[in-house]
Amino acid sequence: MDLTELTIKQAHEGLKNKEFTSVDLTRAYLEKIKKSDLNSFISFDEDFALKQAAEADAAFAKSFGEPKKKISMLTGIPCAIKDAIMVEGQKCTAASKILENYVASYDATVIKKLYEAGAVILGKTNTDEFTMGSSTENSAFGVTKNPYDKTRVAGGSSGGSAAAVAANEACFTLGSDTGGSIRQPASLCGVVGLCPTYGSVSRYGLIAHASSLDQIGPIAKNVEDAKIVFEAICGEDKMDATSADYNFEESKTELKGLRIGVPKEYFSEGIEPEVKKIIKDAIKKSEKAGAKIIEISLPSSEYALACYYVIDPSEISANLARFDGIKYGLSEPAENLLDVYLKTRGKGLGAEVKRRIIIGTYCLSSGYYDAYYKKAQEVRQLIRDDFAKAFEKVDLLFCPVSPFPAFKIGEKVDDPMSMYLADIYTIPMKLAGLPGLSMSAGKIGDLPVGLQIIGNHFEENKILSVAEEMEKLLK
Amino acid sequence: MISKEEVEHIAKLARLELSEKEVEKMQKDLSVILDYFDLLKKAPKVDMRPAFAKTSAGEARKDEVISSHDITDELIAASPDKKDDYIKVKNIF
Numbered sequence: 001m002d003l004t005e006l007t008i009k010q011a012h013e014g015l016k017n018k019e020f021t022s023v024d025l026t027r028a029y030l031e032k033i034k035k036s037d038l039n040s041f042i043s044f045d046e047d048f049a050l051k052q053a054a055e056a057d058a059a060f061a062k063s064f065g066e067p068k069k070k071i072s073m074l075t076g077i078p079c080a081i082k083d084a085i086m087v088e089g090q091k092c093t094a095a096s097k098i099l100e101n102y103v104a105s106y107d108a109t110v111i112k113k114l115y116e117a118g119a120v121i122l123g124k125t126n127t128d129e130f131t132m133g134s135s136t137e138n139s140a141f142g143v144t145k146n147p148y149d150k151t152r153v154a155g156g157s158s159g160g161s162a163a164a165v166a167a168n169e170a171c172f173t174l175g176s177d178t179g180g181s182i183r184q185p186a187s188l189c190g191v192v193g194l195c196p197t198y199g200s201v202s203r204y205g206l207i208a209h210a211s212s213l214d215q216i217g218p219i220a221k222n223v224e225d226a227k228i229v230f231e232a233i234c235g236e237d238k239m240d241a242t243s244a245d246y247n248f249e250e251s252k253t254e255l256k257g258l259r260i261g262v263p264k265e266y267f268s269e270g271i272e273p274e275v276k277k278i279i280k281d282a283i284k285k286s287e288k289a290g291a292k293i294i295e296i297s298l299p300s301s302e303y304a305l306a307c308y309y310v311i312d313p314s315e316i317s318a319n320l321a322r323f324d325g326i327k328y329g330l331s332e333p334a335e336n337l338l339d340v341y342l343k344t345r346g347k348g349l350g351a352e353v354k355r356r357i358i359i360g361t362y363c364l365s366s367g368y369y370d371a372y373y374k375k376a377q378e379v380r381q382l383i384r385d386d387f388a389k390a391f392e393k394v395d396l397l398f399c400p401v402s403p404f405p406a407f408k409i410g411e412k413v414d415d416p417m418s419m420y421l422a423d424i425y426t427i428p429m430k431l432a433g434l435p436g437l438s439m440s441a442g443k444i445g446d447l448p449v450g451l452q453i454i455g456n457h458f459e460e461n462k463i464l465s466v467a468e469e470m471e472k473l474l475k
Numbered sequence: 476m477i478s479k480e481e482v483e484h485i486a487k488l489a490r491l492e493l494s495e496k497e498v499e500k501m502q503k504d505l506s507v508i509l510d511y512f513d514l515l516k517k518a519p520k521v522d523m524r525p526a527f528a529k530t531s532a533g534e535a536r537k538d539e540v541i542s543s544h545d546i547t548d549e550l551i552a553a554s555p556d557k558k559d560d561y562i563k564v565k566n567i568f
Contacts, residue, residue: 102553103553105546105549105550105552105553106546106549238541239541300518302514303514303515303517303518305511306511306512306514306515307515309508309511309512310512310515317489321490324490325555326554326555326556326562326564327553327554327562328553328554328555329555330555331555331556334565335565336565336566337564337565337566337567338490340564340565341490342487342490342491342492343492345490345491345492346491346492346493346494347492349491351497351500354491354493354497354501355501355504355505357489357491358482358485358486358489358491358501358505359505359508360489361485361488361489362485362505362509365485365488372512372515375515375516375518376515377523378518378520378521378523379515379518381521381523382518382519382521416504416507416508417507417508417511
C-alpha cells in the first residue's frame with residue numbers, strides 16, 4: 001500500500017486502526033518530496049515534521065486508552081503550507097529574494113488551528129513571488145512543474161500547493177487566493193481547491209498581497225478532505241479585524257431541485273472549445289441529476305479584470321512598503337536611508353512585484369486617483385451588485401475556472417497582459433468576496449480541466465455538499 | 476507611450492531602484508496595461524456605497540486592543556541591523 005495515496009479520511013481510519021503510524025505516513029511523504037523533480041516545495045524540515053508526527057502518535061496512543069475521547073480527523077495527517085503563510089521557527093520567503101532568509105516570528109492563526117487539530121507540517125510550498133502570478137514562474141526559487149506534464153506550469157500562485165497534492169507529496173495543503181490563486185492551480189493540477197468567503201478564515205500570519213481580497217483556503221485530493229480542512233481553519237479571530245463571526249455547519253444540499261446559474265459571459269470568446277465542452281458536459285450531468293439550469297448574465301464581468309488590476313496593485317503598493325531593508329529580510333548597505341530603501345527593494349524584488357508596485361503607485365498618485373482607483377471601486381460595486389442579483393434567482397453558479405488547461409512553461413511569462421487573462425473567470429467573484437471551489441471535471445489529453453462552483457457569502461456548506469455529489473457524477 | 480521620466484518618477488515614489496533595462500520594459504508593459512484600463516471608462520456611473528456592505532462580510536470592526544508584546548524579542552531579532560533592544564537606521568538629518 002502506498003500511504004501517500006490515502007485521503008485524509010482513509011489515513012485517519014488507518015491510524016485509528018493501528019495499521020500504520022503518523023511517523024510511517026510522514027516518512028512516506030518525506031521520501032516522495034525528496035525524490036520529486038517538480039519543485040513544489042521551497043523548504044521542508046524532516047526533524048520538525050517527524051517530531052510532530054511522534055506527538056500525533058502519542059496522542060493516538062493516549063486515545064486508545066480512552067475510547068470515548070474523540071480524536072481530530074487531522075491528527076497525524078501530513079500537510080504542506082504555502083510559503084506565504086507563517087510557521088514559527090520556519091523560513092517564510094514568499095518566494096522572494098527579499099525574504100530569502102527570513103524566519104517567521106509567530107504562527108499564522110490557521111497554523112495554530114492545524115496544530116490544535118494535530119496535523120503534521122512537512123514544509124513550505126512554492127508560489128509566485130508574494131503570491132503574484134498565475135504560474136509560479138515569478139518564484140525567485142524556480143517554477144513548479146505540472147505533475148501531468150512537466151513541460152507545463154502547475155498554475156499559480158499556489159502552484160506548489162496544488163502540485164504537491166496532485167503528486168501525493170502532501171495529504172493536503174493550504175494555499176491563498178487573491179484573484180484565483182487557489183482555484184486556478186487546483187484546476188490545472190486536477191485537485192480540489194476551495195477559496196472561502198472573504199472573512200471566513202483568518203488572514204493573520206498570511207503575508208499580505210491585497211488585503212481586501214486575500215483569503216486562505218485548502219487544496220485537497222477530494223471534496224470531503226477540503227471540507228475537513230476548511231472546517232478546521234475557519235472562524236473568527238481577534239487578530240484579523242475582517243474575520244467574521246462564522247462557524248461551518250454541514251448541510252445537505254442536493255442537486256435535485258437546485259437552481260444552478262450559468263453565466264453566459266463565461267463561455268464567450270477566449271475560452272478553449274474543449275474546456276467549454278467539458279464544463280457544459282458537467283452542467284448537463286447536474287441537470288440529469290435533477291438540477292434546474294438557468295442561464296444568467298453578469299454584465300459587468302467584462303470590466304472585472306481591469307478593475308482587479310487597479311485595486312490589486314494599489315493595495316500591493318501600500319502593503320509591500322514594509323519591505324524596506326530595515327525591519328526584516330534583505331538589507332542593502334547604502335550611504336543614506338533613502339538609498340537603503342531604493343537599493344534593497346531594487347535588488348530584492350522581482351519583475352512582476354515591481355510591475356504591480358509601479359502600477360499601484362501610478363493609480364494612486366495625484367491626478368490619476370479618480371480615473372483609476374476611484375473608478376475601479378465603483379466598478380467593484382457593479383460587480384458585487386451583479387452577483388447579488390444573480391443569487392436572488394439561483395442557489396449556485398457553475399462555470400469554468402480557467403479558459404485553458406496548463407500552459408507551457410515560458411509561454412506567457414514575458415507578456416503580463418496574457419498572464420493576467422488566465423484569471424478572467426476567477427477574479428470577478430473575488431471582487432465580490434464570494435466563495436468558490438475548483439474540482440476536476442475532465443481532461444484534455446493528460447491535462448485536467450476544473451469546474452468552478454460559486455456560492456453566496458458564507459455558503460461554503462452548499463458548495464461543498466453539491467461538489468461531493470458532482471464528484472460522484474464526474475467519475 | 477508613458478515616458479521614461481514618468482516611470483522614473485513613479486519608481487522613486489515607490490522607493491524602487493530600476494535599471495535602464497527595467498525602466499524600458501516598464502514603459503512598454505505599463506502602456507499596454509494602462510490602455511487596457513481604459514475599458515473602465517465604459518462602465519456605467521454608480522453612487523458609491525461603503526466598500527463592504529453588510530452582505531459582503533468584513534464589517535466586523537471592533538474596538539479591540541491587540542498587542543504583540545509577547546514576541547517583541549523575536550521581532551527585533553528579525554531586523555538586519557540592531558543594537559540591544561533597538562532597530563538601527565541611517566541618520567535622517
